[in-house]
Amino acid sequence: MTDLTDPVALASDLIRCPSVTPIEGGALDLLQFWAEQLGFRCTRLSFGEGATSVDNLWAVRGEGGPRFCFAGHTDVVPPGDMDAWQSGPFDPVIADGRLHGRGAADMKGGIAAMVAAVARAGERTPPLAFLITGDEEGQAIHGTKAVLGAVEARGEGFEHCLVGEPTNPDRIGSMMKVGRRGSCNAILTVHGRQGHVAYPDRAENPLPVLQRILTALTDVPLDDGYDRFQPSNLELTGWGTPEGAENVIPASAWTRFNVRFNPNWTGETLVRELERRIATAAGPTQWHLAPRVSGEAFLTEDDRFARLVADAVEAETKVRPELSTSGGTSDARFLSRHAPTIEFGLVGATMHQVNENVAVEDLEALTCIYGRILAGYAAW
Ligand SMILES: [Zn+2]
Incomplete structure (x- = not known):
């Protein structure tokens, strides 16, 4: 069994699942297994028919107090030119201090850091949720938007949300997203x-x-x-x-x-x-x-939440992140309608490219940042 406090091992396990949109590829099964070890109540929500059907995971733990949600996706874009990959896209390899594989940056590495942060925090967390979709890179019809509808219909939800998309252009700590066009x-x-x-x-x-x-x-x-x-x-x-x-x-x-x-x-x-x-x-x-x-365009105007995230990033990386709204759309456009939503994750320089990779030390840093955010939120 993989050490749930080790983000590199967790990311490697996820990369081994060939979860090209909309195929589940075993990635959500694995994540559900880990979440259950950590005491989460897991619900799988599938939407759509046949070849376009999509699997998603909603997992909750704890009661009494505002709930903090980690959101993201386990699906990945196709490998592209297979011959251009130095190692197999679904065979994680560590070389020169970097973890290589499809999804390392976008965003299996981010999900691994979320799981590791929760595992390290033990019982000392606020009420938590994971909202993880298998349909972010595709049409996104049967993913986050549909899950939110189902979750709200059950009278469940969350008060703040952090999406683990790779928001940093070239070094970890440089940028978080507080809105999107x-x-x-x-x-x-x-x-x-x-x-x-x-x-x-x-x-x-x-x-x-x-x-x-x-x-x-x-x-x-x-x-x-x-x-x-x-x-x-x-x-x-x-x-x-x-x-x-x-x-x-x-x-x-x-x-x-x-x-x-x-x-x-x-x-x-x-x-x-x-x-x-x-x-x-x-x-x-x-x-x-x-x-x-x-x-639709959105801007997260919850300054207290933005400060909590920025403080955690700065404490770990010694860099004050820019509060940006640049770049393409993401599932934050749906999540922000439910609760204040901020995006922060790894360095996205190689996302969607062949030989996608992230620095091993960034996976560790992101785990610590997520840990600081959980601790700060629990103390609110
Ligand atoms: Zn992504």
């Missing part, structure tokens, strides 16, 4: 009338209209930032027309873009602003916008 993907179609290029008066070319719309979408910034957030940004990712010929004015044209937005906007107000700009530029031309908001 929202994300909206959209496809815009502009409708014209097909015709011969020699007789443009008998056709309506959608391309000059699209050109005006692209200018209207990108020329004026959406805002100039919000509190700890950078300005919202619209990024074009493609445009074109259906398959055509060189002497034919196309019947339609499309563009695709993503907006990362700060709390100046909700998904709804953002889409309204996009539609306003498009309508003004398009004039009488018909168009259709298909937006998909995959996450």
Whole structure:
């Protein structure tokens, strides 16, 4: 049996489970086994059907007092180019003081540090929960969001949440996340009338209209930032027309873009602003916008909680972490709707890459940081 106070051994055991989204791969079974050794009451929550079904773990321990939740995911992204891996992605290897394997940073190493911190703390912890999903790297439909729904329906929950995503760009202690931007993907179609290029008066070319719309979408910034957030940004990712010929004015044209937005906007107000700009530029031309908001922006404004985490990080690493809202979306967008949520974990420099790895000493440091957070929270 693996020593539950040893984050390197625990991370290695988890890496051996080939839990590429949405496959459970034995990782949640292992985690449940450890949590039960530590006195947690475990519930497995599965959502979805067949090949897309996803397994999740909800585990609780202790009563009476605010509950602290560790959240994260055991699924990993695919290995990618197998030949480029120096060792197997699911064969953990320690070389030059670093643990190598898929998920070492994102985020089996973080989960190992959570388990080790709880094991080291013994009985001296606040009431605890683990909310661990097998669907973070995929669509995230059957993961954290669904688990939260089930947990709330049972009248359970937690008062504060720490997500163990790898938040540090290059050294442990440098960055924690107290919010994230929202994300909206959209496809815009502009409708014209097909015709011969020699007789443009008998056709309506959608391309000059699209050109005006692209200018209207990108020329004026959406805002100039919000509190700890950078300005919202619209990024074009493609445009074109259906398959055509060189002497034919196309019947339609499309563009695709993503907006990362700060709390100046909700998904709804953002889409309204996009539609306003498009309508003004398009004039009488018909168009259709298909937006998909995959996450709202959030900012954790619980300063006391942020201070508790930052103090723990600084005490261990001698670095005061930056309170950042940068980067892509994470499950914190769901968790933050239930309780104040902060993200802090390992160094993410190699996440999703071949030869993903973390420093062994960082695994130890993160375990100590999580231990300090638990001790501080228990004393609240
Ligand atoms: Zn992750």
